[in-house]
Amino acid sequence: MESRMENPAMVVPGAMDALQQLGAAAQTSGVPATTLYLVEMRASQINGCSVCLDMHSREMRAADEPDERIFMVSAWREAPYYTDAERAALALTEAATRLSDRADPVPDEIWDEAARHYDERGLAALILMIATTNVFNRLNVTTRQVAGTWG
Numbered sequence: 001m002e003s004r005m006e007n008p009a010m011v012v013p014g015a016m017d018a019l020q021q022l023g024a025a026a027q028t029s030g031v032p033a034t035t036l037y038l039v040e041m042r043a044s045q046i047n048g049c050s051v052c053l054d055m056h057s058r059e060m061r062a063a064d065e066p067d068e069r070i071f072m073v074s075a076w077r078e079a080p081y082y083t084d085a086e087r088a089a090l091a092l093t094e095a096a097t098r099l100s101d102r103a104d105p106v107p108d109e110i111w112d113e114a115a116r117h118y119d120e121r122g123l124a125a126l127i128l129m130i131a132t133t134n135v136f137n138r139l140n141v142t143t144r145q146v147a148g149t150w151g
Contacts, residue, residue, distance in 0.1 A: 004143045023132045029125030035089050040133045041073045042093045047137035050147035085117035096130045
């Protein structure tokens with residue numbers, strides 16, 4: 001497999017720095033890092049981004065997350081390895097990633113459950129992380145970036 005071009009965020013000066021700063025800002029919200037990794041993994045699974053899945057699964061391993069929590073993200077509803085707060089974040093991730101899949105993309109029940117577990121700053125961080133991950137996914141998938149080739 002070969003990429004179509006260098007990642008666009010690496011081609012346009014300042015783009016990668018801006019995206020990384022947005023992700024870093026989301027990490028200062030008090031939402032646990034492992035929850036943010038789960039969000040990144042689930043969005044990347046939905047979007048088929050092997051680069052991001054590779055990177056975020058490695059981050060979860062480095063954070064000493066058990067294999068079950070890494071391997072079962074796509075089946076989070078049926079797997080017993082996630083907290084209610086993580087489940088709310090994963091549901092929000094799916095809804096915000098699949099905006100065109102339903103008439104009401106982020107229904108009140110998904111929003112309300114997330115708001116039950118996260119304050120405004122936490123919700124903002126989740127939304128920013130979901131959006132940032134979706135941007136990276138779209139850049140990587142469109143240009144066919146190859147997993148394992150990034151530093």
